[in-house]
Amino acid sequence: MIKEDNRYRSQKPSEDEFTADPATDTEKRGSLLRFLIAGIVFGIVFTKAEVISWFRIQEMFRLQSFHMYGVIGSAVAVGMISIWLIKKFRVKTITGEKIEIQPRKFNKGQIFGGLIFGIGWALTGACPGPLFAQIGTGATVVVITLLSAIAGTWVYGRFREKLPH
Amino acid sequence: MLAFIKQPWPWYVAGPLIGLIVPTLLLLGNKPFGISSSLRHICAACIPSGIPFFRYNWKKERWNLLFVLGIFLGGMIAAYFLADPEPVKMAPQLAADLAKRGITDYHNLVPADLFNWHSLLTARGAILMVAGGFLVGFGTRYAGGCTSGHAIMGLSNLQWPSLVATICFMIGGFFAANLLLPWILSL
Numbered sequence: 001m002i003k004e005d006n007r008y009r010s011q012k013p014s015e016d017e018f019t020a021d022p023a024t025d026t027e028k029r030g031s032l033l034r035f036l037i038a039g040i041v042f043g044i045v046f047t048k049a050e051v052i053s054w055f056r057i058q059e060m061f062r063l064q065s066f067h068m069y070g071v072i073g074s075a076v077a078v079g080m081i082s083i084w085l086i087k088k089f090r091v092k093t094i095t096g097e098k099i100e101i102q103p104r105k106f107n108k109g110q111i112f113g114g115l116i117f118g119i120g121w122a123l124t125g126a127c128p129g130p131l132f133a134q135i136g137t138g139a140t141v142v143v144i145t146l147l148s149a150i151a152g153t154w155v156y157g158r159f160r161e162k163l164p165h
Numbered sequence: 166m167l168a169f170i171k172q173p174w175p176w177y178v179a180g181p182l183i184g185l186i187v188p189t190l191l192l193l194g195n196k197p198f199g200i201s202s203s204l205r206h207i208c209a210a211c212i213p214s215g216i217p218f219f220r221y222n223w224k225k226e227r228w229n230l231l232f233v234l235g236i237f238l239g240g241m242i243a244a245y246f247l248a249d250p251e252p253v254k255m256a257p258q259l260a261a262d263l264a265k266r267g268i269t270d271y272h273n274l275v276p277a278d279l280f281n282w283h284s285l286l287t288a289r290g291a292i293l294m295v296a297g298g299f300l301v302g303f304g305t306r307y308a309g310g311c312t313s314g315h316a317i318m319g320l321s322n323l324q325w326p327s328l329v330a331t332i333c334f335m336i337g338g339f340f341a342a343n344l345l346l347p348w349i350l351s352l
Binding site: 053062064066077083094104120123124146149151 | 176177185186189194198241271279293302303306307319340
């Protein structure tokens with residue numbers, strides 16, 4: 001069991017995407033199934049697109065193939081048009097909820113963290129999404145890479161206050 | 166039809182489909198596309214250790230954990246039912262260079278010569294899997310997102326901090342793939 005520690009209560013709330021507010025947790029368990037199905041569909045897409053291929057990532061960083069640039073570029077183009085349409089026509093979610101996207105605030109973490117992640121991406125040949133798909137394809141040892149990524153996330157959380165942001 | 170699906174999908178099919186994740190998640194429940202957050206939710210759920218960064222209502226973000234579970238299952242379905250029997254496609258220069266370093270098994274998207282349980286105990290394997298994974302988890306959280314959250318979702322929403330992050334991902338990757346990796350592979 002994790003002990004409640006009031007020391008942290010007095011700290012100023014961090015500029016953070018996640019809140020500890022339980023009052024807004026209105027979603028029912030069953031209604032989340034749609035995200036599992038969406039994950040399955042896109043897991044298939046990631047695999048067949050070969051964006052989970054270590055070889056494709058090496059090609060990209062060695063400028064030996066257009067594949068990954070084409071994938072990311074056209075994905076961003078489709079994403080951009082989609083968000084533009086959603087905003088223009090004030091499209092709501094399937095349950096009638098308003099769609100709101102949080103803006104991104106700049107901090108130095110995007111530079112330092114970005115460089116660090118880039119190195120990890122080239123070595124493992126995977127960003128976090130593909131890690132899950134790679135394990136699914138039968139590369140069981142990638143479980144270690146995933147556990148190590150979870151450890152990296154934890155260490156960041158542990159030393160966050162001491163890092164430049 | 167099935168034979169057609171089993172081929173690796175070209176970028177102009179795969180890219181737009183991946184881009185559709187953005188409106189899909191927004192329409193399904195006003196969720197931003199971002200996968201590295203799942204690692205944080207796992208920490209918050211399993212090993213919060215009283216750290217403020219992991220003290221939030223992770224149960225509210227369960228959708229994200231189900232989404233990554235789905236990606237895992239999707240990878241499994243693609244590998245077992247939709248696999249391409251041909252060797253993995255790659256640029257000939259890359260294959261030539263890898264062959265020189267003894268990496269010749271091109272049957273999986275994850276090279277079996279480098280990523281296997283035995284090589285985990287070698288310097289090469291430990292750097293690629295253990296250190297590499299750590300950098301992925303630490304770096305994405307420090308940057309506040311990964312390829313999905315910054316490069317796809319952030320750029321789609323015209324967020325300049327995400328452009329900074331994406332450029333830094335690429336700089337880190339170019340450095341590691343061209344300067345670090347040749348040395349690691351020679352270990």
